Amino acid sequence: MDRYEGFRExxxxxxxxxxxxxxxxxxxxHLAEDLLQTVLTRVARHWxxxxxxxxxxxxxxxxxxxxxxxxxxxxxxxxxxxxxxERGRDPGDDSLHxxxxxxxxxxxxxxQRAVLVLRFYEDRTVxxxxxxxxxxxxxxxxxxxxALGRLRVLAPDLAHLLAPVETTx
Amino acid sequence: MTDLFRDHLAGIAAEAPQVDLADxxxxxxxxxxxxxxxxxxxxxxxxxxxxxTLTVLDPGATQVMTSTITDTLPPSGVTPLSHAYYDFCxxxxxxxxxxxxxxxxxxQWNVVTRDGAVYRMPxxxxxxxxxxxxxxxxTGAPVAITPDGRRxxxxxxxxxRFVARDLDxxxxxxxxxxxxxxxxxxxxxxxxxxxxxxxxxxxxxLYEVETGxxxxxxxxxFAESVPAGGSPLVVRDADDRIGLLADGQVRVLFKPEHWFMxxxxxxxxxxxxxxxxxxxxxxxxxxxxxxPYDTLVSIDTETGRVTRSVKLRGTDARFSPMxxxxxxxxxxxxxxxxxxxxxxxxxxxxxxxxxxxxxxTYALDVTTGQVRxxxxxxxxxxxxxxxxxxF
Numbered sequence: 001m002d003r004y005e006g007f008r009e010x011x012x013x014x015x016x017x018x019x020x021x022x023x024x025x026x027x028x029x030h031l032a033e034d035l036l037q038t039v040l041t042r043v044a045r046h047w048x049x050x051x052x053x054x055x056x057x058x059x060x061x062x063x064x065x066x067x068x069x070x071x072x073x074x075x076x077x078x079x080x081x082x083x084x085x086e087r088g089r090d091p092g093d094d095s096l097h098x099x100x101x102x103x104x105x106x107x108x109x110x111x112q113r114a115v116l117v118l119r120f121y122e123d124r125t126v127x128x129x130x131x132x133x134x135x136x137x138x139x140x141x142x143x144x145x146x147a148l149g150r151l152r153v154l155a156p157d158l159a160h161l162l163a164p165v166e167t168t169x
Numbered sequence: 170m171t172d173l174f175r176d177h178l179a180g181i182a183a184e185a186p187q188v189d190l191a192d193x194x195x196x197x198x199x200x201x202x203x204x205x206x207x208x209x210x211x212x213x214x215x216x217x218x219x220x221x222t223l224t225v226l227d228p229g230a231t232q233v234m235t236s237t238i239t240d241t242l243p244p245s246g247v248t249p250l251s252h253a254y255y256d257f258c259x260x261x262x263x264x265x266x267x268x269x270x271x272x273x274x275x276x277q278w279n280v281v282t283r284d285g286a287v288y289r290m291p292x293x294x295x296x297x298x299x300x301x302x303x304x305x306x307x308t309g310a311p312v313a314i315t316p317d318g319r320r321x322x323x324x325x326x327x328x329x330r331f332v333a334r335d336l337d338x339x340x341x342x343x344x345x346x347x348x349x350x351x352x353x354x355x356x357x358x359x360x361x362x363x364x365x366x367x368x369x370x371x372x373x374x375l376y377e378v379e380t381g382x383x384x385x386x387x388x389x390x391f392a393e394s395v396p397a398g399g400s401p402l403v404v405r406d407a408d409d410r411i412g413l414l415a416d417g418q419v420r421v422l423f424k425p426e427h428w429f430m431x432x433x434x435x436x437x438x439x440x441x442x443x444x445x446x447x448x449x450x451x452x453x454x455x456x457x458x459x460x461p462y463d464t465l466v467s468i469d470t471e472t473g474r475v476t477r478s479v480k481l482r483g484t485d486a487r488f489s490p491m492x493x494x495x496x497x498x499x500x501x502x503x504x505x506x507x508x509x510x511x512x513x514x515x516x517x518x519x520x521x522x523x524x525x526x527x528x529x530t531y532a533l534d535v536t537t538g539q540v541r542x543x544x545x546x547x548x549x550x551x552x553x554x555x556x557x558x559x560f
Contacts, residue, residue, distance in 0.1 A: 002239055004195050011191035023185035024178060037190050037197070044198035098180050105181075121178040161174045 192243035245339030249318030256550035293323035315366035316559035432493035
């Protein structure tokens with residue numbers, strides 16, 4: 001029997017969704033690919049067990065977060081800001097906001113990024129996020145508060161995006 | 170507004186590039202699994218060669234290959250190869266009689282990475298299953314692997330030509346004129362990579378791999394050794410004359426009086442290294458008691474004269490190199506030597522277990538004649554072929 005029967009199908013179906021999360025977590029295409037490949041290799045090594053009685057995607061998502069947080073040493077320095085978005089342009093320009101947000105996210109700690117990605121990109125509850133990060137709900141709430149506060153300091157132009165977020169349950 | 174923050178996060182996420190990671194993940198998982206197994210099984214394996222005990226630390230170097238390989242070569246991300254082989258899955262094979270009973274996979278080349286992963290390579294033509302018993306020596310299509318193991322050349326049936334492939338990037342270059350399978354089955358072909366993998370000699374032509382630029386060899390001459398850069402080419406003709414080909418012209422160096430195997434040129438091009446012995450070219454190489462190659466010679470490429478001659482140390486009549494490869498160090502050339510001992514070590518009463526076939530690679534010091542074993546590659550089969558990286 002093929003040791004990896006069904007693995008390629010799983011990867012084919014889910015890798016792009018996982019890659020999007022990895023990209024948000026790392027802020028860098030190469031690092032994201034590296035991170036996801038590390039995670040998928042781990043999934044492959046445990047594939048028989050995961051395919052038989054596990055939830056491969058849940059395992060992969062948890063591994064993605066854990067691996068990302070433990071990657072501090074490999075994390076690249078802050079994304080250089082040689083070409084910051086110019087002020088005075090149309091404040092509603094989405095692409096400029098996106099660039100500013102990317103740059104601000106890059107300055108957060110891996111754990112702060114993970115909290116924001118899980119809560120506001122993957123739309124997970126506080127409890128789910130706590131479970132994935134291996135911490136209490138209270139810690140998730142305080143981490144979220146600190147992460148958003150830091151984003152506001154790093155990117156004052158994004159304040160209008162961030163203000164109401166904190167009130168979201 | 171909250172939705173806008175989410176929208177921006179989704180917008181950034183959507184910029185993630187497309188990826189295709191399944192094969193690479195499987196490849197890495199296999200590697201990790203095999204490395205763990207090899208580390209658990211044996212960290213150090215002692216081999217005995219010519220009375221000298223050598224220590225081999227590369228687990229891939231002594232791996233015994235058997236049976237069907239299920240994983241196929243990933244399109245990219247493959248680590249350097251140590252060798253390739255085919256083994257008919259360890260079953261008996263007689264040309265033209267039982268070829269139909271062979272599963273197609275048993276006639277394919279398998280490649281082995283230095284870290285021990287093994288892959289089947291369906292894209293490379295292997296055994297000519299239609300071969301006639303009269304022409305049984307021409308068993309299959311050749312492959313060639315560069316000394317660094319990063320490139321492999323093979324015959325692609327869909328492309329109807331030989332191609333070279335970079336194993337890490339997965340890039341493939343066609344590197345020969347069109348040639349049919351029938352032509353290959355009718356006559357043998359040899360592939361010779363330059364040490365840097367940038368040139369490939371196929372039959373009577375030399376190709377620059379990445380551009381496909383072709384240089385025809387003068388009629389009647391065949392490549393013996395391709396240097397980095399592709400020129401000058403060491404060539405031999407049907408009269409066994411040895412020459413150098415540059416700018417379309419062959420300059421004949423000498424005609425050996427004893428069996429001679431041409432090796433690589435020195436880096437400055439002033440010396441040609443070769444192996445020779447005491448067997449005159451008028452006699453058959455494999456007559457009883459003859460030692461075919463026991464001497465390393467350095468030949469001046471200007472005069473064609475021998476400038477240095479050293480006897481190999483610690484070898485016997487069984488030491489019968491089939492091919493000379495590239496330089497292993499500034500003073501050592503590499504050779505590939507089939508090992509007849511593998512089959513001698515079998516229990517004579519055991520007629521069901523296939524023998525161990527394979528070859529060793531050695532480094533020979535051209536200044537001292539010292540012999541140093543580099544690796545041993547084996548597979549258990551009644552018949553087959555093996556190509557080590559660099560030969």
